[in-house]
Amino acid sequence: MSRVIVSSIGVSIDGFGAGPDQSLEHPLGVGGHALMAWAFTTRTMQQMVFGSSGGATGTDDDFVARGFANIGAWILGRNMFGPIRGPWPDDEWKGWWGTNPPYHVPAFVLTHHARASIAMEGGTSFHFVTDGIHAALARAKEAAGARDVRVGGGVATIRQFVRAGLVDEIHLALGPALLGAGEPLLAGIDLPALGYACTEHVGTAHAMHVVLTKRASVTTP
């Protein structure tokens, strides 16, 4: 059955899922790059995001690869798509990832500002959804068919989907970054009350990987 997953979210020692002050120069916020140190050197990340060969195999890579496997559609928050806020000034910005983004399936971007869909190279298409997370999920599920939907981020988007009880599985990488400021990932969210339990944990030199799985029986109030 098609699931909704969150994957490969680095969490700092102090609980942040992104640094503060996102900008063109700091897609993950200031200092946020350190959250993904465990992932950047993996083979999957090198191939899918940076287009290079090589990179490390092993547990860290396995988790990155799991996050890309069997995904039929993505949902991206506006900030994960780009640093522009407010109305789109023009159609120039097409994401952080160049002409051939690492998605290769439809990606639905949450925004308050309508914009025409964009077809990118390699099978990725960006679709702009202005009527909220449930509408975005419905469109993503339809596009994904039997495959899974991945809620890519950023932090605010993940928090919305988790709080609404829409996410079946969350993979986090608890790492050694220390940010001091940024976007808290889980503060104020009672995951056990939402039906989550930690069903898997694997430590590596770079991160403590944890997988949180939601019991199907728990419905959101």
Place this chain on the structure above:
Amino acid sequence: MSRVIVSSIGVSIDGFGAGPDQSLEHPLGVGGHALMAWAFTTRTMQQMVFGSSGGATGTDDDFVARGFANIGAWILGRNMFGPIRGPWPDDEWKGWWGTNPPYHVPAFVLTHHARASIAMEGGTSFHFVTDGIHAALARAKEAAGARDVRVGGGVATIRQFVRAGLVDEIHLALGPALLGAGEPLLAGIDLPALGYACTEHVGTAHAMHVVLTKRASVTTP
């Protein structure tokens, strides 16, 4: 030079350093036991806290042992000493640890309610300090001499000492526990601004161990 350290504090996926509703049955709060799963099976913990032989060696054990090495005095918050709140009803409560506690040096207990010192077996003595954290630290440093002072916990006590700029080194074990509620360990504390950096990290099957070290040059405002 004598240092002030915090050591072996388990942190949940959701950032808690203790569960909610501490009581006689739940010294670490409800669910808090899971925060220390990485430590309970180690040889050092088995010997020093549970008085049994055996237990696992390796990185987890090394970190527990480091936290007991060269300690000349401890500082304990009232809740780490016991579940009793308010004035002491009598002198019966002498800590969670039986007649021979695992400290074997003077331990200074923060409280608002004066009480006579207690000499325990094995070299541990409990001293009750009613005039605040700086007074407790001065007494602990005097007792420790050239050795280190360890701020044992709980969460509220650690937060007070860290915010006051009094802690030189913090060892945390980021683990797979998921609590949902409890006492957030680091929320609202900007550790880099206080001069801390992560100077060491080691992943094991049970935890991501991180050591945060404070630059000597940073003074608290």
